[in-house]
Structure formats: C-alpha cells, structure tokens
Amino acid sequence: xxxxxxNWPQVVELARDHLLLSAPAILLSVLIAVPIGRLxxxxxxxxxxxxxxxxxxxxIPALPLLIIIPAIFGIPLRxxxxxxIALTVYGVALLVRTAADAFGSVDPRVREAAVAVGHSPxxxxxxxxxxxxxxxxxxxxxxxAVSTVSLVTIGALIGVPSLGTLLTDGFQRGIPAEVATGxxxxxxxxxxxxxxxxxxGRALTPWTATRHERPLPQEETT
Amino acid sequence: MIEFETVSKTYPGHAAAVSDFSLxxxxxxxxxxxxxxxxxxxxxxxxxxxxxxxxxxxxxxxGEDVRERDPVALRRSIGYxxxxxxxxxxxxxxxxxxxxxxxxxxxxRQARTAASELLERxxxxxxxxxxxxxxxxxxxxxxVGVARALAADPNILLMDEPFGAVDPIMRRELQEELLRLxxxxxxxxxFVTHDVDEAFLLGDxxxxxxxxxxxxxxxxxxxILGAPADDFVRDFVGADRAEREIHITTVDGRSIAVDGTGRxxxxxxx
Numbered sequence: 001x002x003x004x005x006x007n008w009p010q011v012v013e014l015a016r017d018h019l020l021l022s023a024p025a026i027l028l029s030v031l032i033a034v035p036i037g038r039l040x041x042x043x044x045x046x047x048x049x050x051x052x053x054x055x056x057x058x059x060i061p062a063l064p065l066l067i068i069i070p071a072i073f074g075i076p077l078r079x080x081x082x083x084x085i086a087l088t089v090y091g092v093a094l095l096v097r098t099a100a101d102a103f104g105s106v107d108p109r110v111r112e113a114a115v116a117v118g119h120s121p122x123x124x125x126x127x128x129x130x131x132x133x134x135x136x137x138x139x140x141x142x143x144x145a146v147s148t149v150s151l152v153t154i155g156a157l158i159g160v161p162s163l164g165t166l167l168t169d170g171f172q173r174g175i176p177a178e179v180a181t182g183x184x185x186x187x188x189x190x191x192x193x194x195x196x197x198x199x200x201g202r203a204l205t206p207w208t209a210t211r212h213e214r215p216l217p218q219e220e221t222t
Numbered sequence: 223m224i225e226f227e228t229v230s231k232t233y234p235g236h237a238a239a240v241s242d243f244s245l246x247x248x249x250x251x252x253x254x255x256x257x258x259x260x261x262x263x264x265x266x267x268x269x270x271x272x273x274x275x276x277x278x279x280x281x282x283x284x285g286e287d288v289r290e291r292d293p294v295a296l297r298r299s300i301g302y303x304x305x306x307x308x309x310x311x312x313x314x315x316x317x318x319x320x321x322x323x324x325x326x327x328x329x330x331r332q333a334r335t336a337a338s339e340l341l342e343r344x345x346x347x348x349x350x351x352x353x354x355x356x357x358x359x360x361x362x363x364x365x366v367g368v369a370r371a372l373a374a375d376p377n378i379l380l381m382d383e384p385f386g387a388v389d390p391i392m393r394r395e396l397q398e399e400l401l402r403l404x405x406x407x408x409x410x411x412x413f414v415t416h417d418v419d420e421a422f423l424l425g426d427x428x429x430x431x432x433x434x435x436x437x438x439x440x441x442x443x444x445x446i447l448g449a450p451a452d453d454f455v456r457d458f459v460g461a462d463r464a465e466r467e468i469h470i471t472t473v474d475g476r477s478i479a480v481d482g483t484g485r486x487x488x489x490x491x492x
Contacts, residue, residue: 109306112273113304113309114310117308119321
C-alpha cells in the first residue's frame with residue numbers, strides 16, 4: 001500500500017492511457033464486426049468462409065501482429081494507433097460470430113410480420129433486426145471488452161504506456177506491490193467496462209426487463 | 223374491390239399450392255376463404271400484399287395490378303392481421319399500433335395519440351399502451367393487431383387466421399368485436415380461417431376451398447349450408463352434423479328448437 005500511496009498519480013495517468021487504448025478498440029470492433037456478422041448471417045454461402053477467416057485472426061500471435069501492423073499502415077511501432085489496430089483485430093475476431101448469431105436470433109416471424117405491414121428493407125435493419133439483436137450482441141461485446149482491457153497490457157512490451165507498464169516495470173525492478181497494483185487496476189477497469197455495458201444493455205432493451213410483469217387486470221369486453 | 227384472375231402459385235418441388243383461382247371481392251364486404259391446411263388460403267391472401275408473387279395470373283386492386291405497385295407502399299396501404307399478432311416485441315403497444323403512420327412520416331406524438339384512441343376502439347384500456355406485447359394476453363395482442371391494421375385507415379384488411387391461437391371464449395369476443403367494427407367502418411375484408419363456424423359468422427360471402435386452392439363452393443353462408451354443392455362441402459361445413467339439424471317441438475304450448483342430438487338450443491320467437 002505504501003508503494004501505491006507514493007505513486008498513485010502515475011497509476012491514474014496509466015489508467016487513463018489504458019482507457020484511451022481500450023475504449024476506441026472496443027468501439028471499432030463493434031462497428032466492424034456487426035456489419036460483417038450481418039452479412040455472414042444473410043449470405044450463409046460466403047458466411048461460413050467469412051466467420052472462419054475472422055476466427056483465424058485470433059490465432060495470430062500478438063507480438064508479430066504488433067510488428068506487422070506498423071509496416072502495413074505506415075505508422076510508428078510505439079504509437080497508440082498500433083495498439084488500437086491490433087486490439088481491434090482481436091476484438092473483431094471474437095465478435096463476428098456472435099454478431100452473426102445475434103442476427104440469427106431474431107425471430108423470422110417478427111421480421112416477416114414487419115415486412116408485411118410495410119417496413120422497407122432499410123427500416124427492417126434499423127428498426128427490427130438491430131434492436132432485437134442487442135441482447136445477444138451485448139453478451140459478445142462484454143467478452144470483447146474484458147478481453148481488450150486485459151490485452152492492452154501487452155502494449156507495455158513495445159513501449160506503449162498502459163497499466164501494463166506497471167507489470168513490466170514491477171517485474172524488472174522487483175516491486176511486487178507495483179505488479180499487484182497493475183493486475184488489480186486492470187481488473188477493476190475491466191469490471192467498470194462490464195458494468196457500463198450491462199447498464200447500456202438495460203437502457204437499450206427495456207422490453208426484456210418487464211417481460212414477466214403480470215398483465216394489467218383487464219376487462220375483455222366493452 | 224379485389225380481383226383474383228386465374229392466380230396460380232407453385233413452389234419448386236411441390237404440388238401447386240393454388241391453381242387457376244379466380245374471385246372478385248366486392249368493396250366494403252367481408253369475404254372469408256375457408257379450407258383446411260393445404261388449401262392454399264393463406265397463399266392466396268398473401269398474393270394481395272405481394273408477400274407471395276403468383277407464378278401466373280394477376281391480382282388487381284380497384285383495377286390496378288398489384289405488381290405495378292411498389293411493394294412497400296402497397297403493404298402500407300393494406301391492413302394486415304396475422305395469427306400470432308405479429309407485433310414487434312421490442313416496441314410498446316402504442317408504437318406498435320403507430321407503426322405504419324410513423325413509417326409514412328406522421329409525427330410520433332400525433333401517431334401515438336391516434337394509437338391511443340384506436341386502443342379504446344378495439345376495446346382495450348389505453349393504459350396498456352405503454353406496455354410491451356409480451357406483457358399482454360393472447361387475446362389482447364390480437365386486438366392490438368387489429369388496431370395496428372386500422373391505424374393508417376386502409377380500405378382493405380387482410381386477416382390471416384387472426385383468432386386461431388386464442389381460446390374459444392376470447393375468440394367469440396374478438397369475432398363480435400370485428401363485426402361491430404366492420405358495421406362502422408365498412409372495410410373490404412379478406413379473412414382466412416379453417417373454422418367453418420367463424421366463416422359463417424363473419425362472412426358476407428364464404429368461399430370453401432379444397433386442396434390446391436380450388437373453389438369447392440362460394441356463396442352466402444345460408445346458400446352454402448342450405449345447398450352444399452357436393453359431398454366435400456357437405457362434409458366440410460358439417461351440414462349433416464347433428465347440431466345443424468334443428469327441429470321444432472312443442473313443450474307446454476311453446477315452440478322449442480331442438481338439435482339432432484335432442485339438445486334444446488332455443489325458443490322459437492313468437
């Protein structure tokens with residue numbers, strides 16, 4: 001505790017860096033994976049290949065990926081952008097299959113009824129498919145969020161500051177309290193993301209919370 | 223007016239669902255298509271709003287081929303009630319009813335006010351408007367389905383076994399409600415059911431279908447019950463059923479109607 005009381009301004013700054021790396025990566029993962037998942041679900045023929053390829057991305061070892069990305073995108077190795085792109089690759093790999101499942105979980109009868117009363121294909125996507133996919137999608141995003149927050153620590157190895165810096169620094173200098181702080185702070189950040197996502201999920205899907213409420217006593221005849 | 227002109231529908235690898243079906247549904251009337259499963263009655267209904275495209279033949283609304291119409295605009299101009307309500311589970315009851323007006327660009331607040339009035343019109347408490355479909359009983363959901371179909375004030379209502387999934391008492395109430403609404407609104411209704419009693423209760427005209435969308439008989443309920451065209455129709459409408467055979471007997475000077483099983487069913491009006 002003594003170490004933390006002396007170094008907390010540094011921990012706060014690293015936590016902020018950590019946040020600024022993970023939040024954009026999670027957001028980008030969702031923005032990229034959802035359209036791919038939707039495509040895969042709608043076109044099963046190319047969908048299988050697409051899902052297989054996406055899953056394979058997760059098998060790329062982290063260190064080579066961190067070296068390839070600057071080469072491909074022409075950005076400096078030790079930049080936050082390198083980290084965000086790498087994290088997005090893993091996030092997309094994790095999320096694409098869940099996104100496809102999320103659209104698959106929408107009751108086709110609901111979709112057909114929506115078409116029958118006059119929804120255009122575009123309004124079916126925005127007003128029916130997307131909102132109804134949220135519960136399953138959110139479960140996937142929670143996994144991605146926690147995984148991303150944890151993976152950010154790897155950035156310390158290439159010199160991108162995050163709470164991972166506490167781990168590498170603590171190991172090198174033999175300060176167990178610094179390592180412990182790094183682990184606990186990372187986990188706390190992951191839990192924070194998870195709590196925010198659960199709250200967002202509740203706000204986005206008000207109809208699921210009230211499903212088991214008893215029907216209003218109602219006289220059926222007039 | 224809806225006209226079916228030699229409509230056929232064949233799904234690849236199956237027998238014809240419907241073949242050479244022709245029918246005129248006059249405006250402001252209720253025509254009921256009744257038949258068992260496989261009679262193609264739902265397929266026929268769905269050719270009207272282009273949820274099914276006929277393999278051959280045409281469907282005309284007021285003389286215009288529905289294929290000339292944009293399918294989305296066409297569907298918004300027709301009220302459609304489905305068996306399981308077909309309500310959107312993630313939208314409130316009011317938003318469900320307001321679906322088509324909102325899609326057509328009516329301001330949300332105005333559409334919701336109108337939806338609340340419709341809720342009362344179909345016999346539901348306006349307080350239900352803020353709930354979600356999952357919180358309503360099956361019968362209540364069907365009423366909401368009817369309200370949604372009426373929201374854009376369409377001339378045509380298509381009803382695909384709308385009361386098939388609710389219990390008999392509720393079904394009776396819903397049928398009465400529909401008759402009451404139709405007496406006010408005079409829509410052109412095409413109603414599909416497998417229930418002959420429902421068909422006779424609701425239909426100005428009833429079309430009995432046999433397998434493959436072939437018309438076995440069409441006419442008013444009285445014409446069909448009184449003179450079934452053949453054994454299929456006689457059997458289907460249960461013209462020989464004991465409860466359809468009403469006799470009059472006199473008990474204590476009053477004329478009592480008794481069915482074929484000897485059960486008294488009513489008293490002859492003086």
